[in-house]
Amino acid sequence: MNDKAKKALVIGGGPAGLEAAIKIGQAGYNVVLVEKEAVLGGTLRQLYSSFPRWENPEELVDYKLQELEKLPSVKVMTETLVDSAQRKNDMFLVNVKHSDGSTEKIEVDSVVLATGFELFDATLYGEYGYGTYPNVLTSLEFEEKLREWDSGEDNTEPPKTVAFFKCVGSRDPSKGYPYCSKICCMYTAKQAGLVKDFFPDAKCYVFYMDYRAAGREYEEFVRDVIENKHVRYVRGRPAKVIPENGRLLIRAEDTLMGIPIEVTADMIVLAAAIVPSKGTIKLAEIFGANTDSYGFLQYDSKNPGKAGDKVFFAGACGFAVETLGAQYQGAAVAAEVIALFNQENLEAVETPEAQYQGADAATEVNARFRQANVGGK
Amino acid sequence: MLSTEFHKTIKLDNIDDSLKREILEECDVDIEQCIECGKCSGGCSNAHIFDYTPRKIVQLIKMGDEETLLSMDCLWTCVSCHLCVDRCPAHINIPRIMDYLREKAYKRGIEPTRDKVELFNELMLDSVRKIGRVAEMTMMMKFNFKTGQYFKDADIGRQMFFKGKLSPFSPKVKHLKQVHRLFEDVPHKRGEVEK
Numbered sequence: 001m002n003d004k005a006k007k008a009l010v011i012g013g014g015p016a017g018l019e020a021a022i023k024i025g026q027a028g029y030n031v032v033l034v035e036k037e038a039v040l041g042g043t044l045r046q047l048y049s050s051f052p053r054w055e056n057p058e059e060l061v062d063y064k065l066q067e068l069e070k071l072p073s074v075k076v077m078t079e080t081l082v083d084s085a086q087r088k089n090d091m092f093l094v095n096v097k098h099s100d101g102s103t104e105k106i107e108v109d110s111v112v113l114a115t116g117f118e119l120f121d122a123t124l125y126g127e128y129g130y131g132t133y134p135n136v137l138t139s140l141e142f143e144e145k146l147r148e149w150d151s152g153e154d155n156t157e158p159p160k161t162v163a164f165f166k167c168v169g170s171r172d173p174s175k176g177y178p179y180c181s182k183i184c185c186m187y188t189a190k191q192a193g194l195v196k197d198f199f200p201d202a203k204c205y206v207f208y209m210d211y212r213a214a215g216r217e218y219e220e221f222v223r224d225v226i227e228n229k230h231v232r233y234v235r236g237r238p239a240k241v242i243p244e245n246g247r248l249l250i251r252a253e254d255t256l257m258g259i260p261i262e263v264t265a266d267m268i269v270l271a272a273a274i275v276p277s278k279g280t281i282k283l284a285e286i287f288g289a290n291t292d293s294y295g296f297l298q299y300d301s302k303n304p305g306k307a308g309d310k311v312f313f314a315g316a317c318g319f320a321v322e323t324l325g326a327q328y329q330g331a332a333v334a335a336e337v338i339a340l341f342n343q344e345n346l347e348a349v350e351t352p353e354a355q356y357q358g359a360d361a362a363t364e365v366n367a368r369f370r371q372a373n374v375g376g377k
Numbered sequence: 378m379l380s381t382e383f384h385k386t387i388k389l390d391n392i393d394d395s396l397k398r399e400i401l402e403e404c405d406v407d408i409e410q411c412i413e414c415g416k417c418s419g420g421c422s423n424a425h426i427f428d429y430t431p432r433k434i435v436q437l438i439k440m441g442d443e444e445t446l447l448s449m450d451c452l453w454t455c456v457s458c459h460l461c462v463d464r465c466p467a468h469i470n471i472p473r474i475m476d477y478l479r480e481k482a483y484k485r486g487i488e489p490t491r492d493k494v495e496l497f498n499e500l501m502l503d504s505v506r507k508i509g510r511v512a513e514m515t516m517m518m519k520f521n522f523k524t525g526q527y528f529k530d531a532d533i534g535r536q537m538f539f540k541g542k543l544s545p546f547s548p549k550v551k552h553l554k555q556v557h558r559l560f561e562d563v564p565h566k567r568g569e570v571e572k
Contacts, residue, residue, distance in 0.1 A: 161390075205389070223410075226409055227407065227409045227410055230394075230409065232389075232439070234389070235413065251386075254387070254436075254440075256413055256432070256433070256436050257433060257436050257437075257440070259384060259385070259386070259387055260384055260385075260386045260387070261386060261387045261388070261389055262386050262387070262388050262389065262390075263388070263389035263390055264390050
């Protein structure tokens with residue numbers, strides 16, 4: 001680390017945090033990256049495949065870790081939690097706690113929160129029997145299942161029918177949250193498609209209210225799953241799951257026909273809502289960051305990555321976001337931090353002449369840029 | 378048979394995709410491409426007298442409900458105006474499906490819900506068999522006499538005649554043999570299965 005350079009604290013080592021830490025480090029500033037788990041990668045590491053390109057998320061994580069290793073100015077602390085922090089002049093004095101119980105004090109100039117999300121507690125839907133029937137899984141548990149099928153670790157009889165329920169806790173002001181969790185439509189399509197890849201003879205149903213595929217290559221991705229992988233999309237929110245001879249009977253309405261339907265499945269996957277983690281809410285309090293009524297970090301329309309004075313955020317701690325979006329946001333807040341540090345460095349130059357020279361140099365650069373790009377005007 | 382009145386539950390487990398595949402193979406229509414938007418039904422020229430709108434017909438195929446599809450009333454009230462397929466964003470050729478289902482119902486001996494429709498189709502096909510084209514005036518008169526509607530089109534028919542839009546003479550086509558060849562595989566009576 002360069003002792004004279006400013007230092008940023010990045011909390012969370014998922015795709016957003018990694019991106020922010022790498023970019024701030026590449027700009028020549030010091031970074032401390034704190035991760036509560038033993039490995040970096042966040043939720044991304046738990047995923048079997050990605051949308052819309054069916055890529056292995058591990059490759060992305062490994063690539064980012066290689067980039068990180070090239071940066072001596074970035075210090076990584078795994079199995080570490082942020083315990084408390086105080087503001088001291090323009091800086092933060094942060095206490096971190098390592099897994100062995102030891103604590104450490106670090107001084108930083110800016111903080112980036114990239115603490116990710118949690119899944120909605122699906123046991124609140126008694127009618128779906130999550131936590132009671134062993135073959136009712138959450139979407140993240142199902143990613144683990146996909147890995148087991150792939151590695152051959154799970155060699156039990158493959159399911160004949162797999163059903164996916166979307167909007168479990170999303171778009172439900174009564175038991176869950178009124179908002180749409182944004183990414184479930186896409187990862188559910190991905191998971192359903194993968195079931196058909198593993199077991200072409202299996203039947204695969206996706207219960208949906210509508211599929212929201214607003215993104216580059218997204219609509220094409222979902223259509224491919226429906227038209228070429230032959231996953232059956234049934235419009236309607238399932239009402240009840242009933243155990244029947246070791247299988248699971250699903251009752252729903254086909255709202256396109258207005259008739260009740262039943263289907264028997266061996267496995268049900270719940271696309272549980274994306275909710276803020278308790279850790280995020282605690283950290284927001286520690287660093288004086290604003291949160292919305294749900295507990296997601298609140299943004300300022302003029303600076304969408306800013307949650308407070310010198311406190312920035314990226315990724316799903318702000319709202320549900322896919323991997324690509326988390327990377328964009330990580331890079332964007334890195335730019336915020338770098339701009340802040342640069343500005344502070346410029347202001348710290350003491351003499352008016354030096355300030356003037358600095359401004360002059362900037363004018364010179366601008367003039368050259370204009371000459372090169374718009375013909376000297 | 379599917380009943381929307383009594384909300385009989387449909388078991389998706391019992392549905393195989395044979396009808397879906399049949400429609401793909403016979404009509405070259407992949408109903409999985411349907412995005413369920415309802416543009417076909419919204420613009421259907423005869424939806425006001427349909428028991429199942431075009432979107433629901435596609436849905437019935439997904440559900441494999443052949444019984445409903447072959448006995449539904451709209452099979453005989455669809456005029457094949459092609460508005461649905463012209464506007465469909467997913468190229469679902471509903472008139473082609475309707476033709477196929479009508480053929481299938483006819484071969485199975487299922488009685489159409491509208492008797493006049495069958496007579497109309499028979500008269501039209503007779504005309505094509507005989508002269509290779511539809512003799513509009515003759516056919517219209519035959520149809521109206523056989524159904525007891527003696528003066529139904531008298532007024533408009535007269536007007537069209539004097540404007541030169543309706544001719545009592547319909548010459549035969551040049552190559553009638555080629556037309557006859559087209560009819561070789563077509564059953565002559567309801568319930569007469571293909572050879």
